Amino acid sequence: MTRQSTTAEAAPSEQRKPTRREQILAAAAELFAHRGFHGVGIDDIGSAVGISGPGLYRHFRSKDAMLGEMLVAISEKLLAGGRRRVELAGGPEEALTELVRWHVDFALDNQALITVHERDLANLAEDDRRRVRALQRQYVEVWVDVIREVVPATDEPTARAAAHAVFGLLNSTPHSKHLDRDAMAVLLHRMAMAALTGPGALSGLTPTD
Amino acid sequence: MTRQSTTAEAAPSEQRKPTRREQILAAAAELFAHRGFHGVGIDDIGSAVGISGPGLYRHFRSKDAMLGEMLVAISEKLLAGGRRRVELAGGPEEALTELVRWHVDFALDNQALITVHERDLANLAEDDRRRVRALQRQYVEVWVDVIREVVPATDEPTARAAAHAVFGLLNSTPHSKHLDRDAMAVLLHRMAMAALTGPGALSGLTPTD
DNA sequence: GTCCACTGTTAGCGGTCGTTAACGCGAGCT
DNA sequence: AGCTCGCGTTAACGACCGCTAACAGTGGAC
Numbered sequence: 001m002t003r004q005s006t007t008a009e010a011a012p013s014e015q016r017k018p019t020r021r022e023q024i025l026a027a028a029a030e031l032f033a034h035r036g037f038h039g040v041g042i043d044d045i046g047s048a049v050g051i052s053g054p055g056l057y058r059h060f061r062s063k064d065a066m067l068g069e070m071l072v073a074i075s076e077k078l079l080a081g082g083r084r085r086v087e088l089a090g091g092p093e094e095a096l097t098e099l100v101r102w103h104v105d106f107a108l109d110n111q112a113l114i115t116v117h118e119r120d121l122a123n124l125a126e127d128d129r130r131r132v133r134a135l136q137r138q139y140v141e142v143w144v145d146v147i148r149e150v151v152p153a154t155d156e157p158t159a160r161a162a163a164h165a166v167f168g169l170l171n172s173t174p175h176s177k178h179l180d181r182d183a184m185a186v187l188l189h190r191m192a193m194a195a196l197t198g199p200g201a202l203s204g205l206t207p208t209d
Numbered sequence: 210m211t212r213q214s215t216t217a218e219a220a221p222s223e224q225r226k227p228t229r230r231e232q233i234l235a236a237a238a239e240l241f242a243h244r245g246f247h248g249v250g251i252d253d254i255g256s257a258v259g260i261s262g263p264g265l266y267r268h269f270r271s272k273d274a275m276l277g278e279m280l281v282a283i284s285e286k287l288l289a290g291g292r293r294r295v296e297l298a299g300g301p302e303e304a305l306t307e308l309v310r311w312h313v314d315f316a317l318d319n320q321a322l323i324t325v326h327e328r329d330l331a332n333l334a335e336d337d338r339r340r341v342r343a344l345q346r347q348y349v350e351v352w353v354d355v356i357r358e359v360v361p362a363t364d365e366p367t368a369r370a371a372a373h374a375v376f377g378l379l380n381s382t383p384h385s386k387h388l389d390r391d392a393m394a395v396l397l398h399r400m401a402m403a404a405l406t407g408p409g410a411l412s413g414l415t416p417t418d
Numbered sequence: 419g420t421c422c423a424c425t426g427t428t429a430g431c432g433g434t435c436g437t438t439a440a441c442g443c444g445a446g447c448t
Numbered sequence: 449a450g451c452t453c454g455c456g457t458t459a460a461c462g463a464c465c466g467c468t469a470a471c472a473g474t475g476g477a478c
Contacts (some may be wrong), residue, residue: 020425035331038247042466054467055426063466118384119328122244157387158396164385165378165400172377175327178366187367187411191374194407201403202396229455251436263437264456272436 021059024049025070026112033115033174037067037123067120068128074113075135078106082142092149099146100192103170104185111174118171140164151202162202166192230268233258234279235321242324242383246276246332276329277337283322284344287315291351301358308355309401312379313394320383327380349373360411371411375401 018026027048031040042063043053060066085102089095107114121132143163148154154162170188179187195201227235236257240249251272252262269275294311298304316323330341352372357363363371379397388396404410 036245036247036329038245039332041464051426052428054428057467058425120245123248158392160387161385161393161396162400165381165397168381168384169374169378169404172374175377176370176373178369183367184370187370188374190410191371191404194410195378195400195404198403198407198410201399201407250434260456261458263458266437267455 020049024056024059025066025073028066029070029112029116032067032120033112037116037120064123064125064128067116068124070113071117071121071124071132072128072135074110074117075132075139078103079135079139079142081106082139086142086146092146095146096150096196097193099143100166100170100189103167104188104192107170107173107188108181108185114171115174147196147202150197154202158202162196166195169195229258233265233268234275234282237275238279238321238325241276241329242321246325246329273332273334273337276325277333279322280326280330280333280341281337281344283319283326284341284348287312288344288348288351290315291348295351295355301355304355305359305405306402308352309375309379309398312376313397313401316379316382316397317390317394323380324383356405356411359406363411367411371405375404378404 024045028040028045031044031048042056045063045066046053046056056066060069081102082099085098086095089098121129124132140160140163143166144156144159147159147162148156151159169192173184173188176184233254237249237254240253240257251265254275255262255265265275269278290311291308294307295304298307330338333341349369349372352375353365353368356368356371357365360368378401382393382397385393
């Protein structure tokens with residue numbers, strides 16, 4: 001058996017010609033996003049990268065392993081980036097702005113992965129699913145904390161639901177290709193900020209004080 | 210062959226004990242929403258309604274026909290409801306409010322269908338897919354028109370993207386069950402309205418005027 | 419020059435899935 | 449009473465799919 005790391009090991013830093021594994025994962029993500037995990041065959045993925053069918057097993061243990069690896073990788077990247085933005089920010093307002101900017105950029109640059117992420121989670125193997133769920137929860141946590149700092153008197157369940165709602169808004173990017181990237185980024189950023197911080201959106205919801 | 214209508218024929222009005230076909234469609238929707246169309250077997254659907262496997266073929270021509278019928282039905286219902294709300298409204302602002310309310314209620318009451326709707330469209334047969342796409346487009350059109358009336362100086366592509374973004378926000382409902390239905394409805398309504406009409410959200414985006 | 423790890427091929431297996439065939443049975447009409 | 453028809457059953461078929469086995473070329477290490 002060839003060497004196969006369970007998760008990505010080389011930190012996927014900047015410019016580097018993509019590994020074969022990465023090429024395959026990218027192609028698989030595109031296919032999964034379009035037809036769903038079970039709607040895509042091994043042969044489809046293979047021919048998408050120029051090799052045919054079972055040749056993939058030189059790079060991955062199984063089809064489930066591909067899904068697992070790509071969802072774990074994306075979840076880790078999302079969480080790490082979000083945390084970094086919050087740490088670097090000078091205050092809650094800036095943290096929220098940076099968080100939105102981060103998520104917008106991420107969604108625009110990883111449309112296929114975003115789609116698969118919220119679509120085929122249920123098709124993951126038990127271990128990977130727990131892993132991804134944990135990472136997702138932590139990412140939401142980051143948002144919840146920032147939201148509650150910027151909009152005080154927001155109870156936690158509401159902040160959590162609001163975070164999910166904003167994710168839905170920002171992840172809508174695969175459904176509309178009518179605008180170019182920059183215009184889309186600006187639009188999504190403004191709408192998200194308005195939804196969260198606009199007067200009469202979150203504020204004044206809870207019957208507190 | 211038993212009688213099988215291509216689309217729903219009896220207007221699905223109010224109280225009426227659900228047909229067998231409707232029971233089956235509801236169960237199938239739940240399963241499809243969770244594991245994806247190709248991740249659900251005929252036997253799964255059957256046992257979900259108490260019969261086993263091929264008994265379903267007394268009610269539907271094929272598995273694809275189930276998906277087709279439920280997506281066409283939901284798309285028609287969504288469009289019809291949206292149009293009615295706009296017609297009954299006294300002006301653009303009220304129209305937008307009613308449109309949001311309608312979509313919120315719909316999403317909260319049909320979570321499984323909403324999920325399948327934006328997930329397994331690609332797995333539809335050619336004919337049904339075209340049909341659903343057309344209905345979706347018309348529904349977006351309704352929103353675009355109202356948005357451009359309420360927020361003038363919004364160009365059409367922007368309004369379209371904004372509509373999709375709001376759909377994403379409102380359809381986030383299956384991802385967060387932390388709030389009860391009413392609280393969720395209020396939250397989503399306010400966030401959507403803020404995202405669309407809030408100062409600095411849509412308005413002032415285009416370099417017009 | 420030899421070797422071997424890496425990466426790819428084709429053939430085939432075992433299981434699953436959608437669908438059909440053949441049959442059964444109770445309810446309601448004549 | 450008998451026939452029909454709606455609704456369900458089980459058995460089985462053919463296709464497909466994930467995966468393994470067996471084999472092969474190529475390129476770098478020594």
